[in-house]
Amino acid sequence: MKRVFGLLWDQKLLFILSIVGTIAQVALTIYLPILIGLAIDQTISVNQVDFDALKNVLFQIGVVIALNVFLQWINPLMYNQMTYKAVGYLREKTMEQVHKLPLSYLDQQSTGDLVSRISTDAEQLADGIIMIINQLFAGVLTIFITIFTMGQIDLFMMVIVVSLTPISLFFARFIAKRSYRYFQKQTQYRGLHTQLIEEYVQQNEVVRLFNYQSEVIEQFDPLNHQYAEYSQKAIFYSSTINPTTRFINALIYAALTFFGAIRIMQGTFTVGALTTFLNYANQYTKPFNEISNVLAELQSAIACAERLYELIDREPESETGHRILRVEDVEGKVAFNRAYFSYHPDQKLIENLTLSVPSGQKVAIVGPTGAGKSTLINLLMRFYDLNQGQILLDNQPITDYTRESVRAQFGMVLQETWLKTATIHDNIAFGHPQATREQVIHAAQAARADHFIQQLPDGYDTFLADAGASLSQGQRQLLTIARIFVEVPHLLILDEATSSIDTRTEILIQEAFQTLMEGRTSFIIAHRLSTIQQSDIILVMNNGQIVEQGNHDSLMRMKGLYYDMQTSTIPAND
Incomplete structure (x- = not known):
């Protein structure tokens, strides 16, 4: 008092x-x-x-x-x-x-x-x-x-x-x-x-x-x-x-x-x-x-x-670095150096993970439920920090930079959609409030969302009073995908970005994503294994470890876990 x-x-x-x-x-x-x-x-x-x-x-x-x-x-x-x-x-x-x-x-x-x-x-x-x-x-x-x-x-x-x-x-x-x-x-x-x-x-x-x-x-x-x-x-x-x-x-x-x-x-x-x-x-x-x-x-x-x-009074998230990572300084090379992480001390997850991803590569991450795929993304985004080891961005530890400046270099589309109570325009421009109407329309067209938006009563000015509950799950996901096209960063993370979209629209969006990912380091988590076959590197994770690594053809020849997942009649779950 x-x-x-x-x-x-x-x-x-x-x-x-x-x-x-x-x-x-x-x-x-x-x-x-x-x-x-x-x-x-x-x-x-x-x-x-x-x-x-x-x-x-x-x-x-x-x-x-x-x-x-x-x-x-x-x-x-x-x-x-x-x-x-x-x-x-x-x-x-x-x-x-x-x-x-x-x-x-x-x-x-x-x-x-x-x-x-x-x-x-x-x-x-x-x-x-x-x-x-x-x-x-x-x-x-x-x-x-x-x-x-x-x-x-x-x-x-x-x-x-x-x-x-x-x-x-x-x-x-x-x-x-x-x-x-x-x-x-x-x-x-x-x-x-x-x-x-x-x-x-x-x-x-x-x-x-x-x-x-x-x-x-x-x-x-x-x-x-x-x-x-x-x-x-x-x-x-x-x-x-x-x-x-x-x-x-x-x-x-x-x-x-x-x-x-x-x-x-x-x-x-x-x-x-x-x-x-x-x-x-x-x-x-x-x-x-x-x-x-x-x-x-x-x-x-x-x-x-x-x-x-x-x-x-609870201790806020500590800021380990104070350097600002600027857009013009980012090339996109990512590396994990002897990384250890677990959510709970008594439950081991990622141990001694070493990985190097060259700039501009498309990296797909696959594996069974609990393998650590989403954890890898959480660590990249610094939602969690490593217990031990380093994550390097362009050969510099990401802990040297502020969290805000690191996250600003990533564009991310999640499986779970979230819209706010606002107009369609404001939802697409969520991360970039200063975006013009032309930028928003261009982003929606790239995400194949412009067609259904034009059919709404007020188009891009349609107010979602129910935070998008009146839209279908696929439409909501298209809007969240459109956000990433407003101002595309150097690194992309797609975590089941097309899971709620029909096959025809997914093919169109995958084409847009392929164009988007050209020259950008991209991390893709997908359950539909057909969507990641063109990736430069496929990481197969199990129990927090990368058990297999290579492209689609080399992994199929290995006839390991990836081969089993591709040939299984039961679709992989996350």
């Missing part, structure tokens, strides 16, 4: 104005009962009222109420602006951190939980901060100023009020401790809850295809019940604070009335003074009720802040 309030303090002017406004509001609120007591005391006895003095007091009451109303309107506006700017900054930092964290960490996190942190947790934190500023600070200030003012009026009555207060605080603290544990569990299970819902709603077609609905419900129900149970306990414990403190405050009010009435009859106290004290009793005890609510909300806010800062 210190860090959160540090963000609020960054807005110094607004922070100071809100503090001053709160102090003024509390002061006016406490001054009002004094004026009401004075007004009552102007009734000296039956049919004896000092109307001149009463008019003056009533005028003051009107001014105080008007100023108080204005402050009660302006203060929340300042609180909200200050809070949502601070939480907005936290959201930005969290989102920025997501793009800086290593993929090795993000791969272990659920998308639903990350979404829950950035959206729901941040929202609940904002609600908690507003309550702290609006109610906690004002409440504490009200308590202390009220005690001081009551002491000035009558010390004995002030002692009655203050002596009974610790009972209320004790119960509030006792309950808040228990509610905090449940609020922590609630936020944790909310993330799991969001994760499961998002996963199965997005894959609803697959769920129905395999009649997996009952299994989904079986997974969802216990998680939902657990989430509901922790939420119920957290809310129950936090909600008991308010009625408990209200009951104790009612006892304080009754005690004041009793002793005040006795002292009026004794002539040592006035009706106006008792009225002022009863108003103060309400004003003094009301903040305890509000503070008890804030304590419950505070537990939830702290739990949410912890989840946000846990992500923000």
Whole structure:
């Protein structure tokens, strides 16, 4: 919370104005009962009222109420602006951190939980901060100023009020401790809850295809019940604070009335003074009720802040190199030098891999599932770094360069398609927002996507509100292929780039790819082995090792794993 309030303090002017406004509001609120007591005391006895003095007091009451109303309107506006700017900054930092964290960490996190942190947790934190500023600070200030003012009026009555207060605080603290544990569990299970819902709603077609609905419900129900149970306990414990403190405050009010009435009859106290004290009793005890609510909300806010800062404080992906790899300096020679890599220390994958790919060569990578084909691509793109050894680009270790400049030299088409909620033009120009309409159209024509785009209602300006869900899988893949034609880099990676496209269109795209790959170092992963027979080098991988290497003819003569894959009646899987 210190860090959160540090963000609020960054807005110094607004922070100071809100503090001053709160102090003024509390002061006016406490001054009002004094004026009401004075007004009552102007009734000296039956049919004896000092109307001149009463008019003056009533005028003051009107001014105080008007100023108080204005402050009660302006203060929340300042609180909200200050809070949502601070939480907005936290959201930005969290989102920025997501793009800086290593993929090795993000791969272990659920998308639903990350979404829950950035959206729901941040929202609940904002609600908690507003309550702290609006109610906690004002409440504490009200308590202390009220005690001081009551002491000035009558010390004995002030002692009655203050002596009974610790009972209320004790119960509030006792309950808040228990509610905090449940609020922590609630936020944790909310993330799991969001994760499961998002996963199965997005894959609803697959769920129905395999009649997996009952299994989904079986997974969802216990998680939902657990989430509901922790939420119920957290809310129950936090909600008991308010009625408990209200009951104790009612006892304080009754005690004041009793002793005040006795002292009026004794002539040592006035009706106006008792009225002022009863108003103060309400004003003094009301903040305890509000503070008890804030304590419950505070537990939830702290739990949410912890989840946000846990992500923000995580060590980002370290940058090993600081040199910038420029386009004009790239020739395209790639080499692996005694490379070792595994995703988990106890599960070996790539060991002692040595490979040299001359500039401009077309390299195909084939092998059974889990052979390490996609891992090789991940290492080239520096999504993961080697445990040992080197990857060289034009005889220089790629770790000498920044990740951004290395990745900028690669054009990549993945098997999984992803489109964003934007126009067709913006999706094709995703990596190059400055691309002109002519460049985008040329890229779409090269990817054989122009024909179906022209048939859409607004052509290249068609807005994909559903992120491309209304398009066929093949059409979505054509758009992702078109991205690579906007500005073709020196090195290409095609990971099952035509897996969802009909055979006729695939032949046309393969022709475009052949033209595209001329003079460029290219890495191709393909399940349809016919598509890689023209490659200069074919790497056959198995268990993280390159077990065979050569062109199509030489590998067929070897009659090894590649020969078996080519002649097998069962298509190779990845």
